[in-house]
Amino acid sequence: MLSHKTIISTLLSVLLLLPVFAQAGDLMPVVPKAKAKANPDTLCIRDVKDMRKNHMKYILHKRDKTLREGVRTKQDSLAECISCHISKNDKGEYASFGDSKHFCSSCHNFAAVNIDCFDCHNDKPTAASKTGSTIK
Amino acid sequence: MTQPVNNKETTTDIYRRQFLGKTAAAAGLALAPGMILTEVAHARSADQPASDKNRWGLLINTNKCGTGCTACVSACQTENGWGEINKSEPHSKASQKAVWIRKVKLKDKLTGHVQSLPLMCQHCEHPPCVDVCPTGASMKRKDGIVLVDKHICIGCRYCMMACPYKARSFIHEALENQKVHAPRGKGTVESCTMCVHRVDTDGTPACVEACNAEGHQAMYFGDLKDSNSAISVELRNNGGQQLRQDLALNTGVRYQGL
Amino acid sequence: MKKTIPFLAIEGRSSGYYMLLAILATFILASLGAFYYMEHHGHYVTGMSNQIVWGMPHVFAVFLIVAASGILNVASISSAFNKKAYKPLARLSALAAVALLAGGLMILVLDLGRPERLVIAMTYYNLKSIFAWNMLLYNGFFAIVIVYLWTMMQRNLGKYTRVAGTAAFLWRLALTTGTGSIFGFLVARQGYDAAIMAPMFVIMSFSFGLAIYILVLMASYNWTERPLGDAIFNRLKNLLGVFVAAVLYFVAVYHLTNLYEAQHHDFEMFILRDGGIYTQLFWLGQVLIGGVIPLIIFYTPALAKSRGLVGFGALLVILGGLAQVYGIIIGGQAFPMTIFPGKEVIETTFADGAIASYVPTLAETLLGLGGFAVALFLIAFCVKIMQFLPASLADKDVDPHYKAS
Numbered sequence: 066m067l068s069h070k071t072i073i074s075t076l077l078s079v080l081l082l083l084p085v086f087a088q089a090g091d092l093m094p095v096v097p098k099a100k101a102k103a104n105p106d107t108l109c110i111r112d113v114k115d116m117r118k119n120h121m122k123y124i125l126h127k128r129d130k131t132l133r134e135g136v137r138t139k140q141d142s143l144a145e146c147i148s149c150h151i152s153k154n155d156k157g158e159y160a161s162f163g164d165s166k167h168f169c170s171s172c173h174n175f176a177a178v179n180i181d182c183f184d185c186h187n188d189k190p191t192a193a194s195k196t197g198s199t200i201k
Numbered sequence: 202m203t204q205p206v207n208n209k210e211t212t213t214d215i216y217r218r219q220f221l222g223k224t225a226a227a228a229g230l231a232l233a234p235g236m237i238l239t240e241v242a243h244a245r246s247a248d249q250p251a252s253d254k255n256r257w258g259l260l261i262n263t264n265k266c267g268t269g270c271t272a273c274v275s276a277c278q279t280e281n282g283w284g285e286i287n288k289s290e291p292h293s294k295a296s297q298k299a300v301w302i303r304k305v306k307l308k309d310k311l312t313g314h315v316q317s318l319p320l321m322c323q324h325c326e327h328p329p330c331v332d333v334c335p336t337g338a339s340m341k342r343k344d345g346i347v348l349v350d351k352h353i354c355i356g357c358r359y360c361m362m363a364c365p366y367k368a369r370s371f372i373h374e375a376l377e378n379q380k381v382h383a384p385r386g387k388g389t390v391e392s393c394t395m396c397v398h399r400v401d402t403d404g405t406p407a408c409v410e411a412c413n414a415e416g417h418q419a420m421y422f423g424d425l426k427d428s429n430s431a432i433s434v435e436l437r438n439n440g441g442q443q444l445r446q447d448l449a450l451n452t453g454v455r456y457q458g459l
Numbered sequence: 460m461k462k463t464i465p466f467l468a469i470e471g472r473s474s475g476y477y478m479l480l481a482i483l484a485t486f487i488l489a490s491l492g493a494f495y496y497m498e499h500h501g502h503y504v505t506g507m508s509n510q511i512v513w514g515m516p517h518v519f520a521v522f523l524i525v526a527a528s529g530i531l532n533v534a535s536i537s538s539a540f541n542k543k544a545y546k547p548l549a550r551l552s553a554l555a556a557v558a559l560l561a562g563g564l565m566i567l568v569l570d571l572g573r574p575e576r577l578v579i580a581m582t583y584y585n586l587k588s589i590f591a592w593n594m595l596l597y598n599g600f601f602a603i604v605i606v607y608l609w610t611m612m613q614r615n616l617g618k619y620t621r622v623a624g625t626a627a628f629l630w631r632l633a634l635t636t637g638t639g640s641i642f643g644f645l646v647a648r649q650g651y652d653a654a655i656m657a658p659m660f661v662i663m664s665f666s667f668g669l670a671i672y673i674l675v676l677m678a679s680y681n682w683t684e685r686p687l688g689d690a691i692f693n694r695l696k697n698l699l700g701v702f703v704a705a706v707l708y709f710v711a712v713y714h715l716t717n718l719y720e721a722q723h724h725d726f727e728m729f730i731l732r733d734g735g736i737y738t739q740l741f742w743l744g745q746v747l748i749g750g751v752i753p754l755i756i757f758y759t760p761a762l763a764k765s766r767g768l769v770g771f772g773a774l775l776v777i778l779g780g781l782a783q784v785y786g787i788i789i790g791g792q793a794f795p796m797t798i799f800p801g802k803e804v805i806e807t808t809f810a811d812g813a814i815a816s817y818v819p820t821l822a823e824t825l826l827g828l829g830g831f832a833v834a835l836f837l838i839a840f841c842v843k844i845m846q847f848l849p850a851s852l853a854d855k856d857v858d859p860h861y862k863a864s
């Protein structure tokens with residue numbers, strides 16, 4: 066059994082800290098949820114922490130694999146990230162990169178890290194990416 | 202004249218390929234003439250890299266190419282998202298808009314013979330664009346497809362100066378709504394990719410498909426290193442020329458009836 | 460004992476000096492504005508296109524880079540060839556070389572489609588590319604010339620000046636050859652397909668560089684009211700005359716060999732006779748203004764007596780040089796490439812077989828002029844903060860034995 070003292074002090078400290086949490090809620094990026102959980106254990110294709118820290122390395126490695134060698138697996142493909150992590154804006158359309166509702170922007174705006182991926186890549190999934198354009 | 206394309210291989214390689222090829226050709230030959238356009242023997246799983254066992258090429262029969270027909274051009278625009286129909290570069294002047302493939306009508310200066318043909322990146326074996334590119338953004342895949350790695354292209358346009366066919370375009374303004382499989386953007390250079398995303402999944406370039414759908418069948422796509430592929434057979438039987446053969450670039454795109 | 464002429468920083472407190480800096484700064488700001496405008500919108504706001512892919516910025520940049528290596532010539536003559544009379548001129552020459560190169564490179568970088576990726580250009584090297592080699596050459600040039608300057612300005616390092624000067628001399632020959640080869644490698648373009656291109660660039664660099672040098676020297680000595688004697692001045696003037704004549708000679712050889720080769724005949728007719736603006740630029744700009752008139756000025760004793768006229772002649776050499784580079788870069792692209800020999804293109808959506816047109820916009824021209832402004836600003840600024848200019852270049856100080864002719 067916990068002592069009254071402990072309970073009270075815990076409650077008090079939580080109360081005291083509340084404003085700080087509330088602040089943090091404004092300050093921290095609101096990252097939209099992925100549509101499907103690629104892996105129920107990791108909540109992404111890899112551990113979320115790992116992805117937060119290293120996603121740029123993975124997609125950079127994959128970009129060279131795909132462009133230079135023609136390896137077109139789904140693993141670490143930018144198009145796959147987009148189609149799973151895309152979210153809608155207030156108008157119910159897919160959010161564009163730059164809009165804080167866009168998965169990538171939600172963090173990159175916050176961290177003020179510029180990326181030029183979407184100068185060339187589409188920032189939204191398109192019909193083509195679902196069906197692919199494979200002609201057998 | 203065609204150049205020998207598989208002179209560097211071991212005999213076992215050739216033997217094996219011929220064997221595979223024959224089986225494939227036997228399957229293909231049963232179809233009506235003109236229908237043997239799909240390559241069967243080259244399926245490669247998604248995790249395997251492109252290999253130098255293949256050299257992808259196009260063969261264009263100018264006699265079959267329809268004057269006034271632009272099916273290949275439209276198909277390329279639809280597939281890769283450039284050009285008027287995509288309204289992708291509203292600010293650029295006509296001479297500044299991207300052109301991946303164009304139709305050219307020619308008249309022989311001596312005979313007056315008129316012909317028409319599509320012109321695009323010739324996917325040179327010794328590509329000048331790759332030689333001059335300072336960063337290595339212009340690159341040739343092992344299977345001979347020449348691409349621009351827009352991640353490291355700095356937009357210096359030296360490759361455009363070097364290409365003998367004016368096959369490349371620079372993007373003069375910001376773009377939106379690119380095709381997912383064909384990223385392209387401001388400040389970088391681009392050109393025909395031989396529909397590399399289709400080739401990688403064992404498909405045929407959009408232009409070839411459109412030409413066939415129109416009933417012209419003026420274009421073959423296939424593996425120049427496979428001596429039994431439809432394109433190699435056609436080249437062997439009826440020949441095919443390179444544009445500016447004097448430059449010795451050994452282009453992957455060949456023309457008949459020039 | 461031979462007395463040495465002291466080097467003195469200019470005072471740089473006159474309103475004229477500040478005015479000069481202000482004017483140059485205005486040009487630099489304008490070019491940065493132009494850069495921002497071009498990058499913000501994209502290159503559609505310029506006259507450059509998929510037909511003329513290199514435009515006005517490249518004309519200025521190539522001119523400046525070529526002139527940069529040429530302007531070092533004065534220093535090379537003093538150090539590498541040990542000509543005493545040129546010694547007092549060497550520091551300014553090396554300074555100007557660095558400044559012009561900086562100006563030229565600035566233009567090239569600011570014109571890139573993705574200038575923010577400069578780091579990529581520095582870290583991904585395609586060693587087969589002559590362009591990448593040029594970047595190495597340019598960086599090396601900065602380093603070597605700065606070391607060279609250092610040996611000249613640091614008293615106890617004087618004994619190394621000769622070595623550094625020779626290294627700089629060889630390096631800059633490589634650099635100009637490299638710049639010329641940028642075009643030499645474009646074999647598909649008829650205008651550039653000539654072995655003579657590289658040596659022609661070397662001799663062009665001598666001429667453009669010296670012309671700029673003479674003007675800079677005249678301006679700095681006039682404005683600071685330091686004496687500049689005939690001994691030095693006439694030497695430089697005569698040397699420039701030789702270079703200008705040599706450029707004309709190379710140009711003649713280039714066009715005559717081209718005329719001789721049947722497949723370049725069309726291109727020659729284009730430049731020499733039918734090319735409209737390019738023909739005019741060739742005959743009026745390059746040959747008459749940049750060659751014949753300066754030669755007449757330099758070699759007619761009555762005219763050559765006037766400093767003003769000689770300065771004017773040097774200015775004409777620069778203008779003619781710009782016309783020449785314009786003709787090479789833009790004219791070479793405007794002329795259609797032969798993709799289908801023996802055939803005439805009767806229909807195309809991409810201007811095949813047709814002469815491409817190019818109308819430069821203000822933005823790209825300002826960007827180019829900005830390169831000049833950066834170079835001149837650097838020179839004007841450095842001669843104030845450090846000792847680049849000899850206190851006097853009067854005849855008696857330079858060469859006691861000089862007799863006025």
Ligand code: SF4
Pocket residue numbers: 321322323324325328329330331347363364365366367368369392
């Ligand atoms: S046709 Fe031009 S762009 Fe294509 S590979 Fe050859 S040089 Fe490069």
Ligand code: SF4
Pocket residue numbers: 333334335336337338339349353354355356357358359360361389390
């Ligand atoms: S424009 Fe891009 S691809 Fe072309 S040479 Fe320059 S860096 Fe290479």
